[in-house]
Amino acid sequence: MVYFLQISTLLNISFSYLVINKSILKNKKIIPLLLFIIGMIMAIGMTAVTYQFFDRLLFFFLLYLLTVKSQKDNHVFLSAIIVLASFLIPIVLSDLTIKIVRLFRYFGWSMDIGLIISELFLYLLIYVVSVLVRDKVIPFIQSRKKEKVTVGCLLMLYVGSESYEIYRYYVGTEVPVLVSIIIIMAFAVLIYTSMQSISNSQELRLEVEKQALEMKYMNEYAKETTRQYNEIRKFKHDYVNILSSLDYFIQLQDMDKLSHYYQEVIRPTQERLDTNSFNFKELSNIKSDELKSILAIKMLLAKDQGVLVQMEVPDVIPNNLPVDFVVLIRMIGILFDNSIEEVVHIPDGKIEVGLFSLDDDYLFVIKNPIRDNTLSLHQLEVEGFSTKGDNRGLGLSNLRELSKREKYLMLETSMTDKHFIQKIIINSGGK
Numbered sequence: 001m002v003y004f005l006q007i008s009t010l011l012n013i014s015f016s017y018l019v020i021n022k023s024i025l026k027n028k029k030i031i032p033l034l035l036f037i038i039g040m041i042m043a044i045g046m047t048a049v050t051y052q053f054f055d056r057l058l059f060f061f062l063l064y065l066l067t068v069k070s071q072k073d074n075h076v077f078l079s080a081i082i083v084l085a086s087f088l089i090p091i092v093l094s095d096l097t098i099k100i101v102r103l104f105r106y107f108g109w110s111m112d113i114g115l116i117i118s119e120l121f122l123y124l125l126i127y128v129v130s131v132l133v134r135d136k137v138i139p140f141i142q143s144r145k146k147e148k149v150t151v152g153c154l155l156m157l158y159v160g161s162e163s164y165e166i167y168r169y170y171v172g173t174e175v176p177v178l179v180s181i182i183i184i185m186a187f188a189v190l191i192y193t194s195m196q197s198i199s200n201s202q203e204l205r206l207e208v209e210k211q212a213l214e215m216k217y218m219n220e221y222a223k224e225t226t227r228q229y230n231e232i233r234k235f236k237h238d239y240v241n242i243l244s245s246l247d248y249f250i251q252l253q254d255m256d257k258l259s260h261y262y263q264e265v266i267r268p269t270q271e272r273l274d275t276n277s278f279n280f281k282e283l284s285n286i287k288s289d290e291l292k293s294i295l296a297i298k299m300l301l302a303k304d305q306g307v308l309v310q311m312e313v314p315d316v317i318p319n320n321l322p323v324d325f326v327v328l329i330r331m332i333g334i335l336f337d338n339s340i341e342e343v344v345h346i347p348d349g350k351i352e353v354g355l356f357s358l359d360d361d362y363l364f365v366i367k368n369p370i371r372d373n374t375l376s377l378h379q380l381e382v383e384g385f386s387t388k389g390d391n392r393g394l395g396l397s398n399l400r401e402l403s404k405r406e407k408y409l410m411l412e413t414s415m416t417d418k419h420f421i422q423k424i425i426i427n428s429g430g431k
Contacts, residue, residue: 007042008119010059012090012126014038017063019130020138021082024070037062056162057187060087064191076195077147078138084154085133091161093125142404151195155188209326282311286355287319294329295353298336307343308350315357321426322408328424331402331411332364335422339368342420346371364424370415 014034024030041059060083067079141150162184250258286292299309321328336351343349352367396413403411403424412423 009056009090009094010038010041012094012122013056013059013063013086015123016089016126016130017083017086019127020086020134021067021070022134024067027070030066030070034066037066056087057184061187061191075147076198077151078142080151080191080195081138081141081147081154084151084158085130085137088154088157088161089129089133090122090126091165093122093129096122096125139404143407145407148196148199152192155192159185159188206326282313285313285315286317288317288321288325289319290325290329291317291332294332298333298340299353302336302340302343302351305340305344307340310350310352312352312354313356315355317355317357317362321362322428323406323426327402327406328409328426331399331424334399335366335424339366339420342370343368360428362426362428364426365421367419367421369418370420 018025024034037059041055041062044055044058063086064079064083067082068076071079141147166184283292283295286295295311299311302309339351343351346369349369352365354363354365356363356365399411399422403409408427410425410427412425414421
């Protein structure tokens, strides 16, 4: 009976984990490793039934490492929330099923029937609660940036739960209860301090990446500014020569040659200037150099691919937006790349971009036409999907993951028969 309860607990935890961390099922390399861990813990349980709690500690540790490895950014605190929730949900709900079994015995029903029905009911409850945690609780925690506090609270609940189980099962036996509880507490402290250390290292790495990204875009922005300046100097020199030639033809009063000179020299020069130049005045209301540079670079990229971009920034966009500029720059870069990728296939298509100040919000909107065979919004939002093929590109699911990191940022996506529209809304109340 003890072994049955132990196996049942491990399976319940595994089921809750797979529901909460459903994305792991898409990783073909992780699934065999997960099955191996579950099988190994069960095998250990068969040889050490007398003390199952160390098995659960080992299972917790291995499951946590597996989750960190499977996370895109190795998010240690998010991984801990997933694993802790997977452990606590079955532990809390299992007491209810025990009462159901006792109820069946009270009415004289078979123990086996009571166990089967209670297990099925337990799995149903675990599924419902795990889905709520996955779809509601975890996104809420991420949006409020409360991962560290949540992990601390869940770890205390986990230690309290395991300590209670140890006391209930082993008090009065040869098992040293106090030592066991101390070991569990030390394990929890070790896990949390390790996560804090790894998190600090990740934050330092992200800060370095942020500075490198800012430097990259600022350098490209400076290069483009220099190129524009050289174009102006070159045109100034050509302009003097053009005026001299015009003066010569006017003095000759040769209208035919003057008309020919205009058609062959002046008009192509004007068209070339219009094509190669970039109007930085469109970005003058943007006070953030990082934001200004990514917009300039992406607009130039669109121009190089023959895509027209219509930019509108009627309001001043300040430098102190309450978001991580690395996240914002990455999101805008993805939006532009996806729009250019689509519009380049549409004759006379153009991308419309706007940045606006709306009361307490700042709005970035990008709108582009779509082809008739464009997939539905639901298909585009599938995790890992890209119109560029396997292992290429960044889809809407990646954008949603980025947006969840920012408390004051929201992503809205809509699609009509002819256009694809995406909005980034930043609430200025976070300043």
